[in-house]
Amino acid sequence: MLVMQHLNKQFGSIRAVHEFNLTVEAGEIVVLMGPSGCGKSTTIRTINRLVEPDQGVILLDDADILAIGPDELQQVRKRIGFVFQHFNLIGRLSAMENVMLGLVMGGMDRETARSKAAEALGKVGMQQQLDRLPAELSGGQQQRVGIARALAYEPELMLWDEPTASLDPILVREVLVVMEELARYRASTMIVVTHELSFALRVADRIVLMDKGSIVEEGKPSQVFVNPASDIGRKYKELIEYQMNTSAQSLYGGGPSRK
Secondary structure, eight states, rough: OEEEEEEEEEEETTEEEEEEEEEETTEEEEEEETTSSSSSHHHHHTTTTTOOOSSEEEEEEEEEEGGHHHHHHHHHTTTTEEESSOOOOOOOHHHHHHHHHHHHHHOOEEEHHHHHHHHHHHHHHTTTTTOGGGGGHHHHHHHHHHHHHHHHHHHEEEEEEEETTTTHHHHHHHHHHHHHHHHTTTTTTTEEEOOHHHEEEEEEEEEEEETTEEEEEEOOOHHTSSOOOOOOHHHHHHHHHHHHHHHHHHTTTOOOOOO
């Protein structure tokens, strides 16, 4: 479905993406992980040209996204849902109106747009908050509106750019539950940039680890996190083991001794 070849992007002296190559099959859920600043967000933003790469090829169903003009790009973007770190909702519009806006601006009649928006908001559990303004919603609810806005286009490909990064820890689970539910139905191919290890372990078909703009390791979660081949993979394995040990100590009342 999606092929990225020899992708490169540089910001001044900073090499954000270097010789990035990735193929994603239809229906696959790929989780992109790595340390902050390793190029994950820049990479997925090149797919719908929110960031223009310096070099490379991006094929969506054999169509070269980097070779098309503005009108064709607008049509391609309707096939690609994007969920941002920040909610980017318009404060004076209700949840329903925020989801409808892009559909109406794209030429859809208001009644059809309203129907599709209501359906999308229902999928993320927001059917009781259709008329609420963003200021009347929690951070988790605002992000769910952002997810519904992307879902309303019924995209073939969903891109998630650290969708829980702007949330308080108590609200993170609320959004992850929605993401896991959507992943279970596999209505779209998904590429997810996240630091949420538990989500990656439960949902990903494939983990892609990045460092310094390049892929350093990829494979099934059971492979990458159990028998890693890269330094980044070994650090994630250590983190998982630490979290498991900490949870066990908490469960059984143990913990480090103090003298």
